Amino acid sequence: xxxxxxxPSVSAAPGQKVIISCSGSSSNIGNNFVSWYQQLPGTAPKFxxxxxxxxxxxxxxxxxxxxxxxSATLGITGLQTGDEADYxxxxxxxxxxxxxxxxxxxxxxx
Amino acid sequence: EVQLxxxxxxxxxxxxxxxxxxxxxxxxxxxxxxSWVRQAPGxxxxxxxxxxxxxxxxxxxxxxxxxxRFSISRxxxxxxxxxxxxxxxxxxxxxxxxxxxxxxxxxxxxxGTLVSVSS
Numbered sequence: 001x002x003x004x005x006x007x008p009s010v011s012a013a014p015g016q017k018v019i020i021s022c023s024g025s026s027s028n029i030g031n032n033f034v035s036w037y038q039q040l041p042g043t044a045p046k047f048x049x050x051x052x053x054x055x056x057x058x059x060x061x062x063x064x065x066x067x068x069x070x071s072a073t074l075g076i077t078g079l080q081t082g083d084e085a086d087y088x089x090x091x092x093x094x095x096x097x098x099x100x101x102x103x104x105x106x107x108x109x110x
Numbered sequence: 111e112v113q114l115x116x117x118x119x120x121x122x123x124x125x126x127x128x129x130x131x132x133x134x135x136x137x138x139x140x141x142x143x144x145s146w147v148r149q150a151p152g153x154x155x156x157x158x159x160x161x162x163x164x165x166x167x168x169x170x171x172x173x174x175x176x177x178x179r180f181s182i183s184r185x186x187x188x189x190x191x192x193x194x195x196x197x198x199x200x201x202x203x204x205x206x207x208x209x210x211x212x213x214x215x216x217x218x219x220x221x222g223t224l225v226s227v228s229s
Binding site: 033034045 | 147154155156160171173207212213214216217218220221
């Protein structure tokens, strides 16, 4: 089972905002940067956020990341139907000496 | 353009072996840290292991469920990453992705290759 906990699902109407949480511990999120990924059905994950709050080139500013203590969040504003996907957080776990992923959150646009 | 192409997935029996490949292009592969990540049908992402660049050295690291059974290697002359999987179990069935590590995450991913384990 994953050491990073995310809500199974979140939903909102088009144009609205959703926030996805990722809860960990001092051995992972508490002392390491967090990355976020978007996975559309049947495709490979797409890099959305790195170093907890930075966006790679080409990722719109509707996507934002933050970290506080042992938790991180991904925010999506101006929700679009194309944002319907699974979202995962990831970080390094210093105790496990391994990358760990969150349990994943399904975003539904109502 | 960065490209990662995964290949080698197949149907194997429990206890069998399989070698996956990931062919890289469009970046300095020899200096890249590379990971394998898997996703069982209908499940979330699971990191399998990582190999550092030869210049950075250090041991190759593996997730607990595959340690001692899986081995990651690289051929920098051909820009290919490998995942040797031995003593395969039913629970190893998944789509396997190679991914390039950037900072504390993975910025580019292969398209994935399917490994099925069944008798």
